[in-house]
Amino acid sequence: MGVELYLVISTIMLCAGIYGFLIRKNTLAMLISVELILNAADINFAVFNKFLFPNQLEGHFFTLFAIGIVAAETAIAIAIIINIYRNVQSLDVDKIDKMKH
Amino acid sequence: MEYTILILLLPAIMFIFLGLAGHKLKPKIAGIFGTISLGIVTLLSLITAWEYFTSPRVNGVFEKIIPFNIEWLRLGEFLHIDIGILLDPISVMMLVVISLVSFMVHLYSMGYMHGEKGFQRYYAFLSLFTFSMLGLVVATNIFQTYIFWELVGVSSYLLIGFYYTKPSAIAASKKAFIVTRFADLGFLIGILVLSFYGQTFGFIDLMGGNSDLALQGAAQKSFLGIGVLSWALGLMFIGAAGKSAMFPLHIWLPDAMEGPTPVSALIHAATMVVAGVYLVARMFPLYIVYAPGVLEIIACVGAFTALFAAIIACVQTDIKRVLAFSTISQIGFMMVALGVSTSMDAHGGLGYMASMFHLFTHAMFKALLFLGAGSIIHAVHSNEMKDMGGLRKHMPITHITFLIACLAIAGIPPFSGFFSKDEILAAAFKFSPMMGWVMTVIAGITAFYMFRLYYNIFWAKEAKHEHKPHESGFSMTIPLMVLALITCVAGFIPFGHFITANGLVYDIHLETSVALLSVGVAIISILIATIFYRKETQPIPEMLASKFRFIHKSAYKRFYIDEVYQFITHKVIFACISTPIAWFDRHIVDGFMNLMATATQKLSYLIRNFQSGRVQQYAYVFLLGIVVIVGLILLIL
Numbered sequence: 169m170g171v172e173l174y175l176v177i178s179t180i181m182l183c184a185g186i187y188g189f190l191i192r193k194n195t196l197a198m199l200i201s202v203e204l205i206l207n208a209a210d211i212n213f214a215v216f217n218k219f220l221f222p223n224q225l226e227g228h229f230f231t232l233f234a235i236g237i238v239a240a241e242t243a244i245a246i247a248i249i250i251n252i253y254r255n256v257q258s259l260d261v262d263k264i265d266k267m268k269h
Numbered sequence: 270m271e272y273t274i275l276i277l278l279l280p281a282i283m284f285i286f287l288g289l290a291g292h293k294l295k296p297k298i299a300g301i302f303g304t305i306s307l308g309i310v311t312l313l314s315l316i317t318a319w320e321y322f323t324s325p326r327v328n329g330v331f332e333k334i335i336p337f338n339i340e341w342l343r344l345g346e347f348l349h350i351d352i353g354i355l356l357d358p359i360s361v362m363m364l365v366v367i368s369l370v371s372f373m374v375h376l377y378s379m380g381y382m383h384g385e386k387g388f389q390r391y392y393a394f395l396s397l398f399t400f401s402m403l404g405l406v407v408a409t410n411i412f413q414t415y416i417f418w419e420l421v422g423v424s425s426y427l428l429i430g431f432y433y434t435k436p437s438a439i440a441a442s443k444k445a446f447i448v449t450r451f452a453d454l455g456f457l458i459g460i461l462v463l464s465f466y467g468q469t470f471g472f473i474d475l476m477g478g479n480s481d482l483a484l485q486g487a488a489q490k491s492f493l494g495i496g497v498l499s500w501a502l503g504l505m506f507i508g509a510a511g512k513s514a515m516f517p518l519h520i521w522l523p524d525a526m527e528g529p530t531p532v533s534a535l536i537h538a539a540t541m542v543v544a545g546v547y548l549v550a551r552m553f554p555l556y557i558v559y560a561p562g563v564l565e566i567i568a569c570v571g572a573f574t575a576l577f578a579a580i581i582a583c584v585q586t587d588i589k590r591v592l593a594f595s596t597i598s599q600i601g602f603m604m605v606a607l608g609v610s611t612s613m614d615a616h617g618g619l620g621y622m623a624s625m626f627h628l629f630t631h632a633m634f635k636a637l638l639f640l641g642a643g644s645i646i647h648a649v650h651s652n653e654m655k656d657m658g659g660l661r662k663h664m665p666i667t668h669i670t671f672l673i674a675c676l677a678i679a680g681i682p683p684f685s686g687f688f689s690k691d692e693i694l695a696a697a698f699k700f701s702p703m704m705g706w707v708m709t710v711i712a713g714i715t716a717f718y719m720f721r722l723y724y725n726i727f728w729a730k731e732a733k734h735e736h737k738p739h740e741s742g743f744s745m746t747i748p749l750m751v752l753a754l755i756t757c758v759a760g761f762i763p764f765g766h767f768i769t770a771n772g773l774v775y776d777i778h779l780e781t782s783v784a785l786l787s788v789g790v791a792i793i794s795i796l797i798a799t800i801f802y803r804k805e806t807q808p809i810p811e812m813l814a815s816k817f818r819f820i821h822k823s824a825y826k827r828f829y830i831d832e833v834y835q836f837i838t839h840k841v842i843f844a845c846i847s848t849p850i851a852w853f854d855r856h857i858v859d860g861f862m863n864l865m866a867t868a869t870q871k872l873s874y875l876i877r878n879f880q881s882g883r884v885q886q887y888a889y890v891f892l893l894g895i896v897v898i899v900g901l902i903l904l905i906l
Contacts, residue, residue: 186892190885198884265882 174215181208195249195259199242206238270320270336273354276313276364277407279306280400284393291389297379303392304375307368307399314368321361322767330772333357333473335409347468353409355472358768359550359625363406366632367540369755371399373748374535377640380744381531381647391431391529398424402540406547410470411460414548418456418512421541422449428536429528441524448521452511456548459504463555466490466497476554498559505552506567513545514597515604516574520831522597526589530643533589538596538639539632546603546628553621553770557613568608568700572707575601577828579714583721584814584824587652588642591722592635595678598715599631605708606693609700610770618770619699622777623692626764630685633759634677637752641671644745645726648738654722659731663738666746668727670753675723677756679716680791687788688760688777695783705783713790720798730805 188201210231217227283306291299338353401420408414430442490497514522525537575598582594606624611617644667661668677686698705765775814821
């Protein structure tokens, strides 16, 4: 398997993530889309490390590091979403526009 | 003599302590704290004076000692502002005067201010004042003097406005602050000019020190036809005149009597108001050498003020006002004494010695008079003469001590005022017979109005009192007795052995003709006052008052000086200058700012729709931005 296959997969994931983030109205679905974007980036890190610098580990560690950060970010995001739900009784992102002007 | 730093530090610490923690203490405890600390300061001052004046002389002169000095601010190659302590004869003398009077006032206030709201605050302010005044007199350089000069101004403001619920007290405190600040502008410019040419702030350097050459060079320069050093010293005198209530800047002092009476005794009679005299005395060597013309102006201003205030004092009915004008008049005497000095040697510098001597004796007997007046006011709850009369039976101690002080200020031997006033008159006669006669006449008027006051309070017709007036308590009478004792003996201090213009010993000898003349004039004046005011009915003064109604009325109204100021400030300055400036400020300056604010607001309304609150819309814009940026980068690369 060449590096291109991995990159194709990660590109699909990235585009799917961006598409989902822009299209889906459910906040939780948007959060999942964000996860997709991040994971696409993680895959790229791991792949480039493996194929371009096989004797080094920075890319892998960066991936692990990013996964840790993403976990924390997800926890916060979910907490925020829960609080938003308590306030507006909805997860529809178009209804969450109290912060406008 | 490093312990002298404690003289400054103790009141400062006490101010901070009482100011911050005072309200947690019982009033009485706070008072005791303040009084004890001042007692220690007084003791230290006396020890300092003893040690200083018993130390051996060098070339017949007491050496100037700087036991403590730190550089506080450096302003360039030459100029630096220090904070330190300078001990020389006049500063040591002032230390004793200030701490002693302040101690007496602290003690006295325990009784006088008993039960007042803000008792602790009062003691905190007293400590602040004492600290600032002591710092002023021991200053090593003119800038330190200026700093403490402003500090005494602040404490004076705080204490005049002590009864801050009384509108008249607020007005008086503001008036005192503004008038003296106005004069201090002159002082500050004087300092800047002098230090620019002298290249130092330090007193020792300025007087016969390193900057002699620089000053001699500056003496050649002139501005508007007057030498720059005359300008500098003249401007400094304006500052001194403001603080010492010289005409026409005297208007704040009579109003300052709105403060508690012990404060009037301490600040507006004995210590702060003589700061101007002290300043001129401090700079005296420079005045003599570089600005003898200014000294003549000082003499004229002093003489005019003395006469002017003495005449007003003759017709006032508020006893504190009489004393206030008498203070102005006596400070005029001191200024005259300084002004008529013509050289540094024993004869030309007689006035310098006389002035310091009078400052010393006046501080004691004027404090005594004010504290006595406080005791009377405490008993009858009024400042007006008509509410008094016949008090000699009810208040024997106050009566005797007040009489001693009156005799002293009138210049009757053997009380202290006689000796110092006699020296002033001798110096004035030496300067010019005209000046001597004028001062003798003023001395006569002084004796007259003091005994007018005395008879109206203690003799004359007894007013009806709601309850019988009684003698004040011990905390009030002890200071009276101590000060009366000092007034009795202070004249015999060989003052010329301690303080003279050139520092050498000078034996005071009474000039028989001057002494006889002044005593004669004083006795005649007292006799006239006795005839006028001792009886229960006072037909002669009433007749005179109605006959010379115009003069009487204008003197009673203080020659309308306040009205003139009122006119100038309100009708001229406020109407012609301040109002247009205010209009400019409101409409042009504020208008520009408002325009900017309005424009920003309008613009914000225009672009507020960008902030839609829709997360996905933001994400679109974000993505679009990234695509554009990436596209651009690709294009460029």
